[in-house]
Amino acid sequence: MTRKHTPSYTIEFPLHIPLWQQHRLEKKFNIARMLYNACLGEALKRHKTVKSDKRYRALLNEPKSKERQKKLADIRLEYGFSAYGIHHFIKKAQHKFKEHIGSLEAQKLATRAFQTVEKLHFGKAKKVHFKHANDDISIENKSNQTGLRYREGEILWGDKPTKRIPKPKNWLCMPVSPKDDDEYAHLALKDRTKYVRILKREIRGKTRYFVQLIQEGYPPAKRNRKVANDETKRIGLDIGTSTIAISSDNQVELRELAPACHHDEKELRRIQRKMDRSKRSTNPNNFHENGTIKKGRLTWNYSKRYERLREKQKEHYRKAAGRRKMSHEKLANDILSLGSDIRVETMRFQSLQKRAKNTTRNNTNGKINQKKRFGKSIAKRAPAMLLTIIERKLNYRKIEMKKVDTYAIKASQFNHVTGKYEKKQLSERWNDFGEFRIQRDLYSAFLIANTNETLDAVDIDLCHAKWNRFIELHHSEIERLKQKGSKTILSFIA
Numbered sequence: 001m002t003r004k005h006t007p008s009y010t011i012e013f014p015l016h017i018p019l020w021q022q023h024r025l026e027k028k029f030n031i032a033r034m035l036y037n038a039c040l041g042e043a044l045k046r047h048k049t050v051k052s053d054k055r056y057r058a059l060l061n062e063p064k065s066k067e068r069q070k071k072l073a074d075i076r077l078e079y080g081f082s083a084y085g086i087h088h089f090i091k092k093a094q095h096k097f098k099e100h101i102g103s104l105e106a107q108k109l110a111t112r113a114f115q116t117v118e119k120l121h122f123g124k125a126k127k128v129h130f131k132h133a134n135d136d137i138s139i140e141n142k143s144n145q146t147g148l149r150y151r152e153g154e155i156l157w158g159d160k161p162t163k164r165i166p167k168p169k170n171w172l173c174m175p176v177s178p179k180d181d182d183e184y185a186h187l188a189l190k191d192r193t194k195y196v197r198i199l200k201r202e203i204r205g206k207t208r209y210f211v212q213l214i215q216e217g218y219p220p221a222k223r224n225r226k227v228a229n230d231e232t233k234r235i236g237l238d239i240g241t242s243t244i245a246i247s248s249d250n251q252v253e254l255r256e257l258a259p260a261c262h263h264d265e266k267e268l269r270r271i272q273r274k275m276d277r278s279k280r281s282t283n284p285n286n287f288h289e290n291g292t293i294k295k296g297r298l299t300w301n302y303s304k305r306y307e308r309l310r311e312k313q314k315e316h317y318r319k320a321a322g323r324r325k326m327s328h329e330k331l332a333n334d335i336l337s338l339g340s341d342i343r344v345e346t347m348r349f350q351s352l353q354k355r356a357k358n359t360t361r362n363n364t365n366g367k368i369n370q371k372k373r374f375g376k377s378i379a380k381r382a383p384a385m386l387l388t389i390i391e392r393k394l395n396y397r398k399i400e401m402k403k404v405d406t407y408a409i410k411a412s413q414f415n416h417v418t419g420k421y422e423k424k425q426l427s428e429r430w431n432d433f434g435e436f437r438i439q440r441d442l443y444s445a446f447l448i449a450n451t452n453e454t455l456d457a458v459d460i461d462l463c464h465a466k467w468n469r470f471i472e473l474h475h476s477e478i479e480r481l482k483q484k485g486s487k488t489i490l491s492f493i494a
Contacts, residue, residue, distance in 0.1 A: 416463040
């Protein structure tokens with residue numbers, strides 16, 4: 001009997017295990033890496049075979065329809081290009097290592113590999129990467145019944161000890177011990193565990209292991225957390241590549257995304273320049289005289305110095321990612337403390353990362369404008385991650401985030417006083433209302449908060465009713481930012 005799909009959440013613990021268990025765990029991770037790479041290689045072969053099929057290529061040129069999609073899917077299945085096809089492929093390979101990796105764990109690795117190639121197949125990725133021996137990797141199960149599992153404060157993996165074999169070679173028993181004062185962890189461990197995930201990470205040059213328990217239900221409520229349970233309190237969010245504007249009945253804010261992520265860019269550039277010089281000195285035959293890399297299949301040799309610099313760069317990015325996630329979690333909690341009716345525009349940040357196609361010139365000096373857009377800013381600030389976190393936290397309370405129609409509303413162009421649309425340049429940061437000016441992003445957030453229930457138009461009557469209160473909150477926020485705002489924020493109100 002299959003269990004119904006239920007909500008779940010994740011809790012993570014570090015594993016403090018003796019050296020002999022670390023060696024066994026490392027062996028399992030090496031086997032998992034090889035199985036994953038084997039699945040990835042097989043999925044790539046099947047992807048190329050499908051793409052080279054004349055029938056498949058002919059169908060791709062036809063107009064989209066349900067019948068066409070079905071024919072394409074049938075061809076993919078014919079060549080075994082599916083998750084279940086890769087499951088069948090890995091079955092034989094897993095059988096050789098059944099003492100170390102279970103069938104369900106191997107299937108999860110196969111699924112992950114297929115999904116990676118599937119993105120390439122449908123044009124959502126440019127290439128795939130095989131797992132290197134030093135790369136971070138994780139192994140997870142499908143259930144908590146056999147293989148990798150959690151039982152009464154311990155992570156068990158492998159065959160159980162018996163009288164005949166008291167210490168099996170592949171047996172692992174790793175304790176999970178939360179701190180005595182960690183009330184959240186103790187409450188979370190009372191919920192049913194769906195499955196277990198083991199992770200390997202490199203932190204400060206040392207390999208560390210962690211366990212994630214995927215628990216059934218909703219996470220326990222933390223103490224001293226402000227939560228707005230009133231679902232009628234509207235919050236409008238206008239999120240950009242580096243800032244977010246928040247508008248509610250009692251608060252109007254313009255905040256910088258992940259301000260803690262101002263990692264030392266100068267130091268990072270120094271590391272990258274050193275890496276580049278080292279790579280060029282150890283691989284002189286791979287470069288042209290003008291310094292560009294030669295085309296074709298090349299063999300790269302890396303010095304020990306280069307490897308040390310690469311580890312330093314990796315640690316740099318790891319710390320930045322941790323600071324970014326923590327900053328987004330805090331900001332999401334602040335937003336949810338204002339209200340539960342969260343409204344935001346539908347955005348495609350992926351398209352903002354791409355370089356501009358058309359070549360343009362600066363109207364002032366006539367020089368050609370750069371084609372790069374917001375790639376670095378999005379990579380550093382991760383605005384889409386913030387929305388994902390807010391959506392996850394809302395789902396815990398069985399509430400959905402409301403996404404308004406960007407093209408129908410055009411919040412950055414609309415004026416609710418005149419009822420007209422005015423196209424503005426990206427550099428224009430203010431909306432002129434005669435006696436006073438309103439910051440463009442904060443005004444967009446105000447309009448998004450006051451959309452109708454169908455989320456495809458601005459409710460003008462509601463805007464008029466809340467207009468005076470918004471102006472008061474807006475002016476006080478601008479004064480606060482002028483005194484305490486960061487350089488990034490000040491550039492948006494200059």
